Amino acid sequence: MNRHAVVSTRIGELTVVVSEGALVGVYFPHHWVKPSAETLGERVESDPLVAVVVGQLEEYFAGARRSFDVPTRPEGDAFQRRVWAVLEEIPYGGTTTYGDIATRLGASAQAVGKAVGQNPLSIVVPCHRVIGKNGSLTGYAGGLERKQFLLDLEEPVGARLF
Known part of the structure; x- marks a missing residue:
């Protein structure tokens, strides 16, 4: 089941969506292709995988990370x-x-x-x-x-x- 959190970052708010041990979305507030309610799933205040993603984003923004190593599962054709x-x-x-x-x-x-x-x-x-x-x-x-x-x-x- 998908779940998401809205987090503050150095470049503004991001919505981080995870599901079944994988990252499935990182969206800006005015993202061109809006995620559906089903894609977003339940909003959570804390989640272990979201915390890992946010930590890696913070490292990236600080110049300490050049790539991400979280499992991903983007949906597309x-x-x-x-x-x-x-x-x-x-x-x-x-x-x-x-x-x-x-x-x-x-x-x-x-x-x-x-x-x-x-x-x-x-x-x-x-x-x-x-x-x-x-x-x-x-x-x-x-x-x-x-x-x-x-x-x-x-x-x-x-x-x-x-």
């Missing part, structure tokens, strides 16, 4: 899961473009953009590392200012494109 798997390969401090992912998957950049926009695991599955072909920031469920914050947080690492 086969194409979305393929796109999200590519997102997980983008290294910390790196970026790629929608077009590069599209070429890699034999799909259109628009289809990739739609799948990236439906990523239910913001930050943990790093959709913020996908940028426009000219290097511009493009849409982000948490807003472009959060996307820029996350990219700036990772900037000192160096290499941009993977």
Whole structure:
């Protein structure tokens, strides 16, 4: 059964959703694709897995963590899961473009953009590392200012494109 908690973070409130030992969602307050009541499940004040996720997010925001190691189970169709798997390969401090992912998957950049926009695991599955072909920031469920914050947080690492 799904359960969720709304937590305060360095970049504002996040809704963390867990189910059966896995993280299933990390949502911003004005997320483009809103989770259903069923996806959210019961609201809890404390939960061991939520606490682990929040701890890892805090470490990430402090610059002490470059990847997440909680079990995840995002819900999506086969194409979305393929796109999200590519997102997980983008290294910390790196970026790629929608077009590069599209070429890699034999799909259109628009289809990739739609799948990236439906990523239910913001930050943990790093959709913020996908940028426009000219290097511009493009849409982000948490807003472009959060996307820029996350990219700036990772900037000192160096290499941009993977």
